[in-house]
Amino acid sequence: MELDEALEAAKPLGRTQLMILLASMLMNMESGFSVLSNVFLAKTPPYHCANHSGFSLEESVPFIDGSYSTCEVYSDPVHSNDTQPCNMWYFDTEKAGKSVVSDWDLVCARDFLPGVGQSLILAGFAVGSILGGPVADKYGKKPTLLISLVIFNAVGLSVSLSQGFIAFGILRFLMGTIFKAVRIPLINLMFEYLVPRYRSLVGILPFIMGSVGLVIMSGIAYLVRDWRYLNIVLMTPTLSMMIFSWLLPESIRWSLSRGYIKKAEETMQKVAAFNKAKDFPLVVFDDQHPKQEGNSSENVSDDESQENCKSKSLEGFRFIAQLFQPPTLTVSLVLSWAWLTCTLVYFGFALTTGSLAGDPYLNFCLSSLVDIPAALVSLFLIKKIGSLVPLIAGLVLAAVLMILIIILPFAIVDKDVLSGLLTTLALMGRFSITLTIPPMFLLMSDLFPTPIRNSGTSLVQLIGNIGSLSAPLVIYMNKFFANLAFLVMVLCALLAAGLALLLPDTLNTKQLETVDDLKVLFATKTIFSRRKNEKEDAETDSSSFDKHDTTEMRESCADEGYV
Structure with missing residues (x-):
């Protein structure tokens, strides 16, 4: 029995899937807290010498x-x-509250340090992307996730005890590193336990929860004005995960790819029992078990099974090289650049919220609310037309809006009118780039085969983190070169949209098990392969018609006595 068939039989949206979904939603909420909390932890209160x-x-x-x-x-x-x-x-901390800026005088010649603090956690994301995926591929998703979760909570709480910017920066860097070792296996685990018909619908919910979390964070930051206490409150999602995370199952796909047939069977049976599935078969993966003379499938150990499957199993880190061989290389390069662009543009809009006219807490709340309808629209588009078109459309639309932001100051003199228009365009720009994020996660899960899915996702997120890492620095350069940030982001977005045309669509496709499956997808589901196939079909039909028509004419002429 295929795994997707087994998941259907075990209730495709049962308690196991809901538990993994809850963990993913909490982790995505913590993702927003960790990355964008610097807006409040490092806010600059009114000050003077x-x-x-x-x-x-x-x-x-x-x-x-x-x-x-x-x-x-x-x-x-x-x-x-x-x-x-x-x-x-x-x-003046009476209204604005205490922040790392006011505690450690990060102003004037040191005013670049809050941006460095933002970049450090994103740099940690980059390092975590290098380590998290391969470690999960080698040792399994569940042990990697559980150990990393404990360490993440310990380090996160320690941030509130920082007595200087250096300690603060180091701990934030470690938070980012360990965070990826939790999130990467958890996201992949969620998609692996979802059958294709639920993957896009359910997979969008953690992202929506991340956006809801940002709205909640603006309210928490408004109420808790001391950065040390605020940081502790913002650790709540991952602290609550500790209650039930040990109940999460191991990846069945990972167990099968490593040759652990018995372990995969046990996990599948536990999932079915936990979901309270009725009439679930006692043996699911018997036909995938390597047979040995004189031994039944039940008597073959996981060690023997792994030895028999060694030629098919990916052994540790050395198989990461498959990411750089066609056609996986195309997926790696295109998705990496696309994710770099998405993160750069998203954080470019998110971190400039404070420069908008009005109350900073309200502005942050409104800009975060924009993410929710954008995610819902993205879900609707993904269900109707797949992941690829929303990705390309969001990138192009964001680029157009940023071009308008660049040129409007030269066309409109009235400052009040200009301020309102720029705020509106900024919110629309964030809406547009948010459209691209759900498709990106689905494409990362759908276009990398199971044995290298974690490593592929890690590579994409590693390179993508260059975008988020550079966002604070690019924005800071606007002090010296007006609109440089938007100009850079426009060029990146247009290039990413063009490169995305090389990828195959994954609408209604199963998760890939091997590189050969990916080759088939490239041969049948890209824009260029479809046109080529349509042309070949047209030529074939034309050739068949000509041959059939000529034969009929010859037969007709023979009947009439002309030949």
Whole structure:
């Protein structure tokens, strides 16, 4: 029996799938908390230079354009108007609350450090993407997930104890690294336990929960204004996962690909029992078990089974090389660039929320709310036309909107009108790029064969993290080059949309088991292969018609006595 058939028989949307879905939803919520919490942990309260000892604020700090200077004080308040950089600041934390900026004076010459803090957790994501997938491929998804989850919670809580920016940055980096070792196997586990007809519908829910989590985070940040307590509260999703994560099953596909037939059988039976499936067969994978003379399938150990399946099983890290061989190489390169672009553009919009006119908490809430309808629209499109078209359409639409953001300041003089239009375009841009994220996760799961799915997903997310990693730095460069960030993102989006045309569509397809399955997909489901096949079919039909027509004419002429 095929695995998808077994999952159907064991209730395709039973308690096992719902438990994995709940874990994935909590993990996606924590994903948003971890990545974008820096908006609140490292927010900059109103501040100005502190006055000299023995002098008033008016005597010590220049008053320029209706406010006191933020980076300069008078060098000699009594005898000179010359200024010098200040080394002490006053932060108005009564309303804004405490942040790492106010605790460690990350302003003026050190104002780039909050962006570095954002980049460090994303750099951790990159390192985690290198390690998480191969470790899960070698040792299994469940043990990798459970051990990493415990470490992640310990490190995450330790962030609140940081006494300086260096410790804060190191711990955030470690959080990002370990986070990927939890999320990558968990996401793949969710898709592996879903049959094709539920994969896109259920698979979108964790992403929606991530967006809901961002909305919730804006409310939590509004209520909890001290960054240390805020960080602890934001660890709640993964802390709650500790309650039931040990009940999660191992990947059956992984067990089969490694030759652990007995283990796969046991896991499948436990899933069926947990789902309370009726009349489930006692043996599911007997026909996939290597037969040995004199031994029944029940008497063959997993070690012997693995030895017999060794030629078919992928052994550890050395098989990562398959990611760089055609046609997997095309999938690796195209999805990597697409994910790099999606993360760059998404974080580009998300991290500029604070620059929009109005209350920062409300702006963050509204921009996060945009993700929810975008995810629902993306789900509808995926169900109707597959994953590839929404990916390309979202990239192109985002590029067009960013071009408008670049050129509108040159066309509109009224600042109020311009501010409203730019805010609207920014929200529409985030909507557009959010359309691409669910299809990306589905394509990562659907286009990599089972034995290298974790490694392939890790590679894509590793390279994709370059986009999110560089987003804070690209945005910071806008201080020196106006709209450079949007210009870079436009070029990346258009290139990614063009390259995505090389990929096959995965609508109504089963998850791939081997590289040969991927070759078949490329031969039948890409835009170019379809056109080629249609042309060949047309030529074949034309040839058949001509031959049939000529034969009929010859027979007719013979009947009439002409030949």
